[in-house]
Amino acid sequence: MAERKTSDERRDEILRATLRLVATKGFASVTLRDVAAEVGVVHGLIRHYYASRDELVAAAFDDAVTRELESDRAQLEGLAPLAALAGWFSATPAHHYLVWIDAWSEAPRTPALAAALDRHHRHCEQILIDLILRVVDAGQGSSIDPAADARMLTALADGVAVQHHAMGIIGVDEADTIVLGAAEQRLGLAPGSLARAHPAPARGHWAEV
Amino acid sequence: MAERKTSDERRDEILRATLRLVATKGFASVTLRDVAAEVGVVHGLIRHYYASRDELVAAAFDDAVTRELESDRAQLEGLAPLAALAGWFSATPAHHYLVWIDAWSEAPRTPALAAALDRHHRHCEQILIDLILRVVDAGQGSSIDPAADARMLTALADGVAVQHHAMGIIGVDEADTIVLGAAEQRLGLAPGSLARAHPAPARGHWAEV
DNA sequence: GCGGTAATTGTACAAGTGGACAATAAGGCT
DNA sequence: AGCCTTATTGTCCACTTGTACAATTACCGC
Numbered sequence: 001m002a003e004r005k006t007s008d009e010r011r012d013e014i015l016r017a018t019l020r021l022v023a024t025k026g027f028a029s030v031t032l033r034d035v036a037a038e039v040g041v042v043h044g045l046i047r048h049y050y051a052s053r054d055e056l057v058a059a060a061f062d063d064a065v066t067r068e069l070e071s072d073r074a075q076l077e078g079l080a081p082l083a084a085l086a087g088w089f090s091a092t093p094a095h096h097y098l099v100w101i102d103a104w105s106e107a108p109r110t111p112a113l114a115a116a117l118d119r120h121h122r123h124c125e126q127i128l129i130d131l132i133l134r135v136v137d138a139g140q141g142s143s144i145d146p147a148a149d150a151r152m153l154t155a156l157a158d159g160v161a162v163q164h165h166a167m168g169i170i171g172v173d174e175a176d177t178i179v180l181g182a183a184e185q186r187l188g189l190a191p192g193s194l195a196r197a198h199p200a201p202a203r204g205h206w207a208e209v
Numbered sequence: 210m211a212e213r214k215t216s217d218e219r220r221d222e223i224l225r226a227t228l229r230l231v232a233t234k235g236f237a238s239v240t241l242r243d244v245a246a247e248v249g250v251v252h253g254l255i256r257h258y259y260a261s262r263d264e265l266v267a268a269a270f271d272d273a274v275t276r277e278l279e280s281d282r283a284q285l286e287g288l289a290p291l292a293a294l295a296g297w298f299s300a301t302p303a304h305h306y307l308v309w310i311d312a313w314s315e316a317p318r319t320p321a322l323a324a325a326l327d328r329h330h331r332h333c334e335q336i337l338i339d340l341i342l343r344v345v346d347a348g349q350g351s352s353i354d355p356a357a358d359a360r361m362l363t364a365l366a367d368g369v370a371v372q373h374h375a376m377g378i379i380g381v382d383e384a385d386t387i388v389l390g391a392a393e394q395r396l397g398l399a400p401g402s403l404a405r406a407h408p409a410p411a412r413g414h415w416a417e418v
Numbered sequence: 419g420c421g422g423t424a425a426t427t428g429t430a431c432a433a434g435t436g437g438a439c440a441a442t443a444a445g446g447c448t
Numbered sequence: 449a450g451c452c453t454t455a456t457t458g459t460c461c462a463c464t465t466g467t468a469c470a471a472t473t474a475c476c477g478c
Contacts, residue, residue: 004425004474026314028237042427053466098317104375105235105314108307117376152387159368166313167326178361213444213455251457
């Protein structure tokens with residue numbers, strides 16, 4: 001018959017397929033048979049790897065969170081302070097944010113999701129705090145309360161992402177303008193300095209999911 | 210048997226019950242039998258008033274949007290410019306925002322929802338633009354581009370609402386501080402002026418749903 | 419090779435879904 | 449009063465869902 005995969009390979013394959021479907025159909029609508037079809041196996045096999053549907057989607061989201069945080073940190077490491085800060089705010093792929101938005105709406109009803117989301121959010125804030133500190137240390141900006149600045153800018157980025165990805169009310173350029181402009185004002189940077197430091201959009205690190 | 214209601218009464222009753230359930234369980238999980246049980250009738254009756262489940266939830270959301278926009282505008286009419294602006298940003302009830310967040314996540318897959326959401330969002334922005342203009346006309350603040358300011362502050366308010374309502378990461382006080390502080394800075398108001406103008410929290414206009 | 423572990427299949431089932439529809443009964447109109 | 453519209457009920461159906469499980473069949477160590 002068809003070739004057989006190792007336990008770990010299959011597990012990972014199922015996770016990624018699940019996440020792909022979540023991005024398309026939303027958490028609530030992903031079915032075990034959907035996942036099985038996406039992977040190309042029988043739905044009974046999914047059960048062999050994950051005890052229940054809830055465990056599967058929770059694991060998929062948790063895995064996505066973990067993988068993305070690693071990826072983000074690595075991607076910004078080699079850049080100059082301003083470029084890294086601008087890169088952090090640059091538009092993320094749609095698949096990506098649609099999953100977060102979906103997670104927001106499910107979190108109040110799904111404790112496991114809420115926990116992973118909380119972890120991810122705090123981690124994102126911490127990354128932004130570090131980026132702000134790098135800019136301040138380099139003498140290129142100022143921040144009285146980096147944590148408060150990070151919290152505010154994260155909220156703004158999320159809200160802008162909603163307007164851009166979920167509602168299509170604003171384009172990617174305007175989204176960048178709003179967030180980068182607010183960051184410049186907030187951190188005492190010269191207007192346009194972040195926009196100029198904006199690196200080439202490094203999209204696609206979500207694509208290989 | 211049980212007393213009979215007029216067509217319009219029942220229609221409205223079903224709409225409100227649907228919306229209540231959407232706030233609790235999310236759009237995707239609301240079932241015709243859930244709505245019927247909430248109203249206290251047989252699920253066949255729902256079909257008598259709404260041709261399909263999709264039509265029902267779309268109608269419920271559309272009705273909520275319409276009703277809320279009226280309510281908001283009326284609520285802010287009698288206030289002084291600064292108080293009205295502060296009141297607009299004051300925390301909205303959780304039920305309320307959870308529905309919007311859920312709508313964001315469903316909109317990319319449900320055109321009817323996307324349309325209603327778009328309408329609601331543009332209307333909200335317009336209300337905020339008017340509030341900003343009132344403040345500027347009263348000589349209490351400045352705005353070079355009220356539309357851009359409104360768009361940015363709306364995004365921020367939405368992002369803060371996510372952190373507050375969906376993730377529980379920040380409390381209501383901190384949420385107000387972030388949004389009001391950003392508005393003060395953006396509109397050239399003295400720090401704290403909006404916080405002081407903050408009217409008594411007028412919650413509950415969603416409660417009668 | 420041979421055997422056992424486990425990955426994979428296929429099928430079965432109970433619960434719940436949206437939708438359809440005939441039967442009933444309440445209430446307004448003449 | 450009787451009638452006729454229609455709100456309301458109860459039941460039925462085809463379908464999908466998550467879960468369960470016995471039967472296979474590939475692979476790996478001996």
